[in-house]
Amino acid sequence: MPTPAAPASAPVRAVIADDERLMREQLRARLTEVWPELDIVAEARNGLEAVELVAQHRPDLVFLDIRMPGLTGVDAARQIAQMAVADDEHLPEIVFITAYDQYAVEAFEQGVCDYVLKPAERERLLVTAQRIQARLAQRDAAEPAAESAGSPVPPLQQVLHKLAAQLNPGGAPRYLDWIQASVGPGIQMIPVPEVLFFISDEKYTRVQTPTTEALIRKPIKELIDELDPAVFWQIHRSTLVNVKAIAGITRDFRGRQIVSVRGHGEKLEVSRSYTHLFKGM
Template identity: 80%
Template sequence: MNDTNHTPRVRAVLADDERLMREQLRSRLTEVWPDLDIVAEAKNGIEAVELVKEHKPDLVFLDIRMPGLTGVDAARQIAQLPEDEDWLLPEIVFITAYDQYAVEAFEQGVADYVLKPAERERLQVTVERVKKRLSQRHSNEPVPDDGKPAAPMQQLLHKLSAQLNPGSAPAYLQWIQATVGQAIQMIPVEDVLFFISDEKYTRVQTATLEALIRKPIKELVDELDPKLFWQIHRSTLVNVKAINGITRDFRGRQLVGVKGLTEKLEVSRSYTHLFKGM
């Protein structure tokens, strides 16, 4: 069944370790978004990730504090799942009982939040935001610039992790030990223009050399400063300071230009919001 825009019904997964909270959220969503299909419910973060893999929803509601994996940790794993032609990574809405985890982190518009208990009026705002983002993602039109700086999901998740675990600020990688020819070389992280992975290796590109490491992108995402390195594709991280422009190819895909190189890096559809208005 299609809506008036001829787009498929939106499918969602709910994750909260409190059954009553899940029931209340489901009831409220039925009121404000009757066409939403809630395809599965999870009792913890581990179940949430598995259900997203299984059902490939458009939207996930994640309680921030859950056993097994927190909602933030679950979101990190979900953000690394492989996309395909028929499925983009889902929009994330966090559920929290604590204001301090909400307002500042979500002002950047990468995700949204619902305070417990979910009130109809506030949930309606979230639903409208999610509908708008889903519509923009599934169209080939560029996302209009609303004047706010874009930020990658990983940066928001790092910020939330710091709030959830005060006093445990992450120590980001400063050096990369990589293979250059037959030699091992220590490369300052700030010198890396981008990382790009294939099935076996990750390529480390600087202005003067190309090296290989065995560490996958999903590990590097958590080990690199998200303010310096943005994930623009499941297999690509780029140094923000190395970006010199965004273009589109004949298929409408965004391509990132890198200072000093002719090579272009493809931006997958889930990350096009990083370059709003470009």
């Protein structure tokens, strides 16, 4: 009896993100030359679009321009990594596109992600294609063994943290501009200034805007470090409120301070540890 032929493997799927149309076209053309089997499923014009397209298409590979409006390539990569962890899915391979050799840091060479300098040369993209193909094949064929053996490669988030520090040499804190949240069956990008408050329970954190209620899996203790403390005050171990959304402070019959939120009917309790924020009110 003849041995059945092995099924053909699915093509690797990729998303390209660059705010310059000519750069996207050039990258697509060069990739077609060095990796004709690669399926480029979508192109993004900025970091926000890149995150949305990755959420929609779930590609194996993402090319991200480091400098993009809205979200930088590094910010987009961090959100993509968070999305993969939250959904318990494989993180797509990340390749950064940069015009500056200074961002070709040692961390890239540790195998967590790759980089290509602009303009993307055919020879360099060929090396990247070979690296990515080998990495994906290793992941698919021997992932359990690799996990049990451990790896010297640092987590992607650690690499992105280093790169973010290079992009922000002044050391000023970088706070979140967008929240990626679940709204019904889909994912929505919510501008942080539109958020009225965050409330956590044991599993999820509720994100409330004047028009939308959404859920994220990030706890309050992590959000505190990623939000501007001058804009979001913690008023309870499970609650952060946008200062600009505070309409007033009252006391209930037990003497507890209660925050009224502008444009929303919900009342937020202030725990005893944070009553000093409203001293004199």
